[in-house]
Amino acid sequence: MKIDPTKPADLSAQIAEAIRDGIVAGDLIVDERLPSEAELAEQFDVSRPTVREALKRLAAQSLIRTQRGAAGGAFVNRLSFEDAHEQQITTATLLLSMNAVSFETACEARFALERACAPLSALRRSADHLATMRAEIHRQSQPGLTDEAFCASDVAFHRALVDGAGNPVLSYQLAGAVEAMQPLMNMITFTARSRDRIIGLHARIADGLEARDAGLVEAALTELEAYTALLGRDRAAQSSGRVAR
Amino acid sequence: MKIDPTKPADLSAQIAEAIRDGIVAGDLIVDERLPSEAELAEQFDVSRPTVREALKRLAAQSLIRTQRGAAGGAFVNRLSFEDAHEQQITTATLLLSMNAVSFETACEARFALERACAPLSALRRSADHLATMRAEIHRQSQPGLTDEAFCASDVAFHRALVDGAGNPVLSYQLAGAVEAMQPLMNMITFTARSRDRIIGLHARIADGLEARDAGLVEAALTELEAYTALLGRDRAAQSSGRVAR
DNA sequence: GATTTTCATTTGTCAGACATTTAAATGTCT
DNA sequence: AGACATTTAAATGTCTGACAAATGAAAATC
Numbered sequence: 001m002k003i004d005p006t007k008p009a010d011l012s013a014q015i016a017e018a019i020r021d022g023i024v025a026g027d028l029i030v031d032e033r034l035p036s037e038a039e040l041a042e043q044f045d046v047s048r049p050t051v052r053e054a055l056k057r058l059a060a061q062s063l064i065r066t067q068r069g070a071a072g073g074a075f076v077n078r079l080s081f082e083d084a085h086e087q088q089i090t091t092a093t094l095l096l097s098m099n100a101v102s103f104e105t106a107c108e109a110r111f112a113l114e115r116a117c118a119p120l121s122a123l124r125r126s127a128d129h130l131a132t133m134r135a136e137i138h139r140q141s142q143p144g145l146t147d148e149a150f151c152a153s154d155v156a157f158h159r160a161l162v163d164g165a166g167n168p169v170l171s172y173q174l175a176g177a178v179e180a181m182q183p184l185m186n187m188i189t190f191t192a193r194s195r196d197r198i199i200g201l202h203a204r205i206a207d208g209l210e211a212r213d214a215g216l217v218e219a220a221l222t223e224l225e226a227y228t229a230l231l232g233r234d235r236a237a238q239s240s241g242r243v244a245r
Numbered sequence: 246m247k248i249d250p251t252k253p254a255d256l257s258a259q260i261a262e263a264i265r266d267g268i269v270a271g272d273l274i275v276d277e278r279l280p281s282e283a284e285l286a287e288q289f290d291v292s293r294p295t296v297r298e299a300l301k302r303l304a305a306q307s308l309i310r311t312q313r314g315a316a317g318g319a320f321v322n323r324l325s326f327e328d329a330h331e332q333q334i335t336t337a338t339l340l341l342s343m344n345a346v347s348f349e350t351a352c353e354a355r356f357a358l359e360r361a362c363a364p365l366s367a368l369r370r371s372a373d374h375l376a377t378m379r380a381e382i383h384r385q386s387q388p389g390l391t392d393e394a395f396c397a398s399d400v401a402f403h404r405a406l407v408d409g410a411g412n413p414v415l416s417y418q419l420a421g422a423v424e425a426m427q428p429l430m431n432m433i434t435f436t437a438r439s440r441d442r443i444i445g446l447h448a449r450i451a452d453g454l455e456a457r458d459a460g461l462v463e464a465a466l467t468e469l470e471a472y473t474a475l476l477g478r479d480r481a482a483q484s485s486g487r488v489a490r
Numbered sequence: 491g492a493t494t495t496t497c498a499t500t501t502g503t504c505a506g507a508c509a510t511t512t513a514a515a516t517g518t519c520t
Numbered sequence: 521a522g523a524c525a526t527t528t529a530a531a532t533g534t535c536t537g538a539c540a541a542a543t544g545a546a547a548a549t550c
Contacts, residue, residue, distance in 0.1 A: 030343055061305055
């Protein structure tokens with residue numbers, strides 16, 4: 001592990017990269033302890049603050065964790081699905097909010113991904129998944145539910161659908177996409193009629209999964225996509241109509 | 246923006262979180278300059294190194310960029326698809342390598358996602374995408390190609406398929422998944438016969454896209470999934486047969 | 491032997507300083 | 521006045537040294 005002090009990049013960035021490469025290449029295995037900050041500083045021939053900046057970069061990506069005290073230090077972190085999920089959501093959320101991705105584009109991606117889960121979920125969903133979905137449908141039909149709570153329940157419903165596929169990689173990828181869209185969905189105001197429509201489609205999805213009929217689920221998802229896109233367009237039209245610019 | 250010095254979390258982590266929240270909430274907009282490190286140190290009532298550690302955390306997530314010099318400083322970064330893509334790949338790669346995700350699971354997720362792209366890609370693929378895919382197929386049939394080069398071309402082929410869908414969100418999500426699998430794919434040795442089989446399926450995918458027939462593409466992808474899973478099982482069987490453990 | 495105390499190690503934080511980069515301000519010449 | 525060179529100030533990047541706080545292990549004590 002060597003770094004080039006003449007490179008234009010920051011030393012801390014170079015050091016972080018060197019350590020990251022070591023982790024990816026398997027030179028550093030999970031739960032292995034890195035040398036102490038003082039030792040790393042000596043190895044890379046830099047000061048301790050520089051090493052610390054590098055370690056913080058890695059910590060921000062959940063690649064390492066640090067522990068204070070005698071037997072403390074920096075340890076290679078076992079990246080959990082939860083950690084990755086968190087990162088994915090913040091990244092995807094920012095991406096959607098800053099790149100002005102159109103609602104339609106995000107919507108299309110989301111439902112395309114969900115439809116990809118449908119056959120697997122129809123095959124493997126447990127009774128638990130189904131129960132969760134039914135419970136969320138019931139919550140969604142409660143009167144007096146705020147739009148935000150409705151959205152949150154919507155996310156939980158779709159998350160159960162995705163988890164039903166029994167593939168953690170899919171769950172991680174997809175749940176991230178679904179949750180990242182929530183801020184955009186929250187901007188929609190759901191009328192009683194639109195809620196009824198959505199709940200009805202949710203029920204059809206749950207029915208399809210119960211019958212293990214992927215076709216039904218996909219059809220309902222396609223309808224739901226079209227309806228969601230419509231709601232998005234309505235909101236856009238309203239807000240552009242209300243405010244002058 | 247306030248932090249609590251009595252909290253168990255590191256000050257730099259708290260500061261990073263405070264700034265991140267500001268970005269997500271829109272208090273800090275893209276390309277806006279943050280206060281200088283010295284000013285931030287005063288605002289949060291901490292030292293400059295602590296502020297710097299916080300900024301490095303944010304830089305590691307591509308949330309900010311820093312510039313040296315007179316008009317320099319830390320600026321809120323417009324998160325690009327490329328940046329997000331990079332992050333996604335490293336995260337997903339580590340996730341696959343450290344969590345011992347089975348080849349089958351990763352494979353299933355990958356092809357489920359690709360099938361989700363098929364209808365959109367059939368509808369929207371440009372002549373360019375098709376040309377890229379044909380070119381990669383041609384490269385794959387060159388004799389003397391190393392396994393690694395074959396894999397790289399395979400990734401390029403599938404990336405063109407995904408990009409053909411014309412949905413940047415899908416491209417970002419999916420290309421990440423495909424590329425993250427490359428290390429696992431690289432562990433497979435491709436015989437001449439298996440290459441022929443794969444190339445044939447690639448050709449069928451390209452044909453399907455050319456004819457804008459999503460069904461053909463999906464069918465070929467399903468076959469390719471089955472075949473890839475088979476190759477993965479073979480490799481597992483061989484390696485477990487060769488080495489004792 | 492069990493409990494308490496001490497201690498060494500390590501990360502977390504601070505203060506101050508200097509180096510380097512960079513753009514803007516200033517000065518100078520044509 | 522305009523073009524070019526120089527200076528300057530502001531900002532990040534880095535270093536040194538120090539102290540605080542946490543923590544596990546060894547030593548001391550009961």
